[in-house]
Amino acid sequence: MAEIVINGLTKRYPNGFEAVKDLTLDIGEGELLVLVGPSGCGKTTALRMIAGLEEISDGDLYIGGQRMNDVLEKDRDIAMVFQNYALYPHMTVAQNIAFSLKIARRPRAEIKRRVHETAQLLAIEEMLDRRPKQLSGGQRQRVAMGRAIIRQPQVFLMDEPLSNLDAKLRVQMRGEIDALQKRLAVTTVYVTHDQVEAMTMGDRVAVLRDGKLQQVDTPFQIYERPANLFVASFIGSPPMNLAEAAIKQTKDGLTVSLGEAEIAIPHELAARNSLDAWVGKSVIAGIRPEDIYEVTRKTAKLQAAMQVKIDRVEALGASLLGYFSVDAAAPRAESVSAIPAEEVLSEAPLTGTSGTSFCAIFEPRAMLKIGDTTEVALDLSRLHFFDPETDASLLAEDEPEKKKKPEAKKK
Amino acid sequence: MTATPTTLPASVPARSRPGWRRVKKARAPAIKYTALLIFAVIILMPVYILIVTGFKGVAETDPAHAWALPHLWTTSAWRQAWDQLSPNMMNSLELAIPATILSTVLGCLNGFALSKWRFPGANIVFTFFLFGMFIPYQAVMIPLTELLAKLQFPAQLPRLALAHIIYGIPITTLIFRNYYATIPEDLMESSRMDGAGMLRTLWSVVLPISVPAFVVTMIWQFTSIWNDFLFAVFIITDPSQYPVTVALNNTTGSLVSAYDLQMSAALLASLPTLVVYILLGRYFMRGLMAGALKG
Numbered sequence: 215m216a217e218i219v220i221n222g223l224t225k226r227y228p229n230g231f232e233a234v235k236d237l238t239l240d241i242g243e244g245e246l247l248v249l250v251g252p253s254g255c256g257k258t259t260a261l262r263m264i265a266g267l268e269e270i271s272d273g274d275l276y277i278g279g280q281r282m283n284d285v286l287e288k289d290r291d292i293a294m295v296f297q298n299y300a301l302y303p304h305m306t307v308a309q310n311i312a313f314s315l316k317i318a319r320r321p322r323a324e325i326k327r328r329v330h331e332t333a334q335l336l337a338i339e340e341m342l343d344r345r346p347k348q349l350s351g352g353q354r355q356r357v358a359m360g361r362a363i364i365r366q367p368q369v370f371l372m373d374e375p376l377s378n379l380d381a382k383l384r385v386q387m388r389g390e391i392d393a394l395q396k397r398l399a400v401t402t403v404y405v406t407h408d409q410v411e412a413m414t415m416g417d418r419v420a421v422l423r424d425g426k427l428q429q430v431d432t433p434f435q436i437y438e439r440p441a442n443l444f445v446a447s448f449i450g451s452p453p454m455n456l457a458e459a460a461i462k463q464t465k466d467g468l469t470v471s472l473g474e475a476e477i478a479i480p481h482e483l484a485a486r487n488s489l490d491a492w493v494g495k496s497v498i499a500g501i502r503p504e505d506i507y508e509v510t511r512k513t514a515k516l517q518a519a520m521q522v523k524i525d526r527v528e529a530l531g532a533s534l535l536g537y538f539s540v541d542a543a544a545p546r547a548e549s550v551s552a553i554p555a556e557e558v559l560s561e562a563p564l565t566g567t568s569g570t571s572f573c574a575i576f577e578p579r580a581m582l583k584i585g586d587t588t589e590v591a592l593d594l595s596r597l598h599f600f601d602p603e604t605d606a607s608l609l610a611e612d613e614p615e616k617k618k619k620p621e622a623k624k625k
Numbered sequence: 626m627t628a629t630p631t632t633l634p635a636s637v638p639a640r641s642r643p644g645w646r647r648v649k650k651a652r653a654p655a656i657k658y659t660a661l662l663i664f665a666v667i668i669l670m671p672v673y674i675l676i677v678t679g680f681k682g683v684a685e686t687d688p689a690h691a692w693a694l695p696h697l698w699t700t701s702a703w704r705q706a707w708d709q710l711s712p713n714m715m716n717s718l719e720l721a722i723p724a725t726i727l728s729t730v731l732g733c734l735n736g737f738a739l740s741k742w743r744f745p746g747a748n749i750v751f752t753f754f755l756f757g758m759f760i761p762y763q764a765v766m767i768p769l770t771e772l773l774a775k776l777q778f779p780a781q782l783p784r785l786a787l788a789h790i791i792y793g794i795p796i797t798t799l800i801f802r803n804y805y806a807t808i809p810e811d812l813m814e815s816s817r818m819d820g821a822g823m824l825r826t827l828w829s830v831v832l833p834i835s836v837p838a839f840v841v842t843m844i845w846q847f848t849s850i851w852n853d854f855l856f857a858v859f860i861i862t863d864p865s866q867y868p869v870t871v872a873l874n875n876t877t878g879s880l881v882s883a884y885d886l887q888m889s890a891a892l893l894a895s896l897p898t899l900v901v902y903i904l905l906g907r908y909f910m911r912g913l914m915a916g917a918l919k920g
């Protein structure tokens with residue numbers, strides 16, 4: 215077990231393409247760090263550089279205080295779980311799991327004991343004599359895990375280990391891997407493009423885009439305080455609603471005009487985002503779907519209410535998604551994350567308005583139908599603001615939020 | 626996506642309607658087997674003559690009655706052929722077995738290095754290997770014999786074996802390279818992460834799943850080395866060292882044509898390759914498929 219310190223890690227492929235750019239990360243001892251980002255952002259490349267399967271073009275890699283750049287992969291004491299498991303087809307499950315120990319020339323009795331311990335841990339004892347092709351996807355996944363954990367390595371690397379499983383098994387294995395990692399307390403880097411996996415498993419989450427690190431923080435902080443438009447739109451499902459909005463000064467304080475609505479901003483929120491500097495200018499305002507409420511007779515009428523026409527509803531059982539158009543420009547397409555096809559819950563509303571489609575999570579029994587007009591209120595304390603030029607969050611950095619940061623804070 | 630109705634347009638001729646296809650499908654095996662039977666007969670006709678002539682006495686071997694069964698069955702030609710050829714058959718085995726094994730092992734190592742060890746310029750090297758396959762034997766006969774003579778190799782058979790090993794390298798390398806190209810890279814990397822070096826990975830991970838490639842290569846090499854005549858006749862000067870192909874050629878008498886002897890000798894000489902095919906043929910088919918599609 216050891217901490218990983220990554221400093222300015224860069225990968226330049228022979229064709230000149232920079233897949234990972236100046237990545238700097240500290241991964242604490244026993245921590246599970248999730249590396250998340252859209253397809254092609256360089257997650258696998260980063261992981262393979264840590265593993266030693268890919269040469270490091272620039273920057274330094276330290277594991278347990280030792281510089282690893284020029285250490286061979288087999289001497290790094292790292293175990294890796296591959297996306298397609300890469301089990302040895304001609305070996306039984308037991309032989310697959312034991313392979314690394316056999317190479318390390320451990321005594322036969324020890325190998326036998328450790329194979330059984332590992333199999334017990336993963337509940338694959340009855341399968342030890344089978345070959346990989348006689349196993350289901352989930353069982354193969356466990357064998358791949360077994361092959362990694364039997365070595366008791368310093369570091370686990372996992373590259374989308376669950377992506378070949380069906381949705382239900384994925385949720386189950388997600389929990390199992392998480393529990394196992396906590397129990398073994400081995401420093402782990404876990405790569406996924408699934409933001410739900412990232413949020414549920416990670417001690418911390420690192421969001422990567424086009425080879426550049428966007429933000430590293432706890433899942434809670436990533437969700438609550440996304441550092442830029444990309445993180446805001448990538449993490450969360452349905453994603454954060456984002457639209458251009460103008461900041462204005464009135465006698466009562468600042469307001470933000472979102473479409474036709476003129477919303478007064480609480481002083482505290484304005485101060486936190488230093489909105490004074492933005493008076494008379496446009497920002498990108500963001501609000502998560504769960505922070506938009508339907509105004510009913512029971513709820514007190516909040517000040518930030520707006521009249522909206524529902525374009526589309528999706529009843530999910532536990533909640534009801536309502537889509538409506540806000541007459542404001544959407545942020546530039548290149549600033550936000552394109553929603554992966556599998557997660558698109560609806561196509562763009564067909565009503566043909568020029569505005570931006572917003573989504574709100576309503577009460578499941580809000581009897582909303584397409585075409586209904588209703589009044590919605592925004593939870594003002596949960597508005598996000600972003601610089602339309604740089605995409606960066608306007609939230610001041612020096613906040614008393616640094617509750618849980620890893621101890622390793624060097625450089 | 627909207628489902629399109631599955632009714633056929635009226636313009637489709639009746640013959641290609643599904644009902645027809647089913648009839649055709651039922652007939653397909655019959656057609657296939659008839660065709661196969663015809664080809665089998667064409668190929669087996671000379672073999673028939675080979676066998677019946679071998680059992681005839683010299684007097685009966687008249688080309689005009691080649692098709693007739695012998696009046697008097699005799700095994701004298703077989704015994705004579707065996708007496709005459711068995712030392713040469715031993716020569717051929719001594720030549721073909723080690724040469725096959727060595728060229729296959731070399732092909733395996735080359736193929737592994739060229740597809741999985743990816744050194745800079747691997748593709749260029751492989752291209753040169755491929756060129757090697759297209760050089761006709763005849764073009765290199767003279768330089769080759771001169772080179773081998775200069776090597777001062779003690780015995781003649783090892784000299785011939787060396788020529789075959791070197792000439793086998795392009796094809797064996799090609800077969801192994803293409804087979805190894807189908808082995809997923811992750812498997813190799815997984816083994817590397819497990820702590821195995823390149824040679825250990827080759828031994829413990831790659832070789833055990835290379836059986837099909839070995840079978841294909843060994844059948845190929847054994848057959849072409851056993852059947853070779855040209856190299857042998859150039860390189861071997863000592864008649865006691867002749868492989869069976871050269872000895873077979875020498876059964877052709879200069880005065881009378883002893884057809885019975887020639888036929889039985891030819892069949893005897895081709896038996897070992899036949900045995901190899903029958904024993905490994907199943908793997909041969911499977912091996913070719915495995916190489917072409919997936920490990």
Ligand SMILES: Nc1ncnc2c1ncn2[C@@H]1O[C@H](COP(=O)(O)OP(=O)(O)OP(=O)(O)O)[C@@H](O)[C@H]1O
Pocket residue numbers: 227228229231232233251252253254255256257258259260407
């Ligand atoms: N050998 C290579 N040569 C050149 N470019 C490469 C090479 N391998 C990968 N790339 C590029 O580097 C980028 C990052 O690739 P990588 O495999 O790390 O992405 P990823 O984040 O793992 O994506 P995914 O989620 O699809 O697995 C991609 O744009 C890819 O095209």
Ligand SMILES: [Mg+2]
Pocket residue numbers: 257258259373
């Ligand atoms: Mg990847």
